[in-house]
Amino acid sequence: MSDLLGPRDPASGAGWDDAPPRKGFFTDTSVCIGCKACEVACKEWNLVPADQAAGLSMLGSSYDNTGALGASTWRHVAFIEQPKRAGGQDLNLPLFPVGPSASDAVNRAADTAMTGDRSQLGTDTEAVDLGMPGFQLPGQRADRKDERPRTDFRWLMSSDVCKHCTHAACLDVCPTGALFRTEFGTVVVQDDICNGCGYCVPACPFGVIDRRVGDEQTRNVGIAQKCTLCYDRLGAGHTPACAQACPTESIQFGDVDELRERAAVRLATLHEAGVPEARLYGEDPEDGVGGAGAFFLLLDEPEVYGLPPDPVVTTRDLPSMWRTAATAAGALLAGAAVAFLGRRR
Known part of the structure; x- marks a missing residue:
């Protein structure tokens, strides 16, 4: 729970000594072309099965066939059609x-x-x-x-992913330690330790993590699953599969501090070019989740992309709740002691 007390380096806060710089994603939606190369690369590298909940049928409202992030969709490309004239x-x-x-x-x-x-x-x-x-x-x-x-009309396209929050509620509520903070500052699920309790699912303010559904042929059915930021590739010094496959560099991978600087420059460039609606989302270390390890440049309000406008770690109030409970318990014990001693007299 100490992670809830304020901004900090998540890896060192998790007990890693001499941890490398925090790694993450900066997704620039202004250059996303909706090719879904990131979705395919993620599934191929991580052996993520087809999402049986969504299937391969179109949703009827866009070119999207995955719908949202889930246990079998770790990268999701959203297609948003707006009744607004584009560009010039x-x-x-x-x-x-x-x-x-x-x-x-x-x-x-x-x-x-x-x-x-x-x-x-x-x-x-x-x-x-x-x-x-x-x-x-x-x-x-x-x-x-x-x-x-x-x-x-114009298309807004965005490749969504787990935010790898600085203050990760999914990690806070996990009773088995299946979710852990890596030396790169990311949050990863250990399949062999997860008991499928599902506490992490409602804890995530972004609705990212979920338990996998499927038949007996599907891997890790009933286990909580989400993006690992290709932890195995990071350990070998490689770029995550989705960023490696992105043809427009919409998905940029690197040190989070450097990515934040790069995002600020890109935002200023768009504003100077006459795109005042461009904004950053999730990059602020002072926000409700302590800053995301995967943040975005958006061309409209977060709600348009299906993102919460002001996400807050759902376990934020737990420390104060425990203190209040401890105070109440202490008061009850004190009252009981006074009553007991009064009877003896």
């Missing part, structure tokens, strides 16, 4: 094609897509049916031919 369309930057000509072209293309009349495009050439899918922009319903395709 909002800013009206010079030399950016946002004038009437662009709008007219979009309208003509939309009318052509709905009616099949190509004359308004300046050509009477008949389209050749190649057997390919129809022209359907995101947001357009195939069964409503009278609807104009949506064009004023």
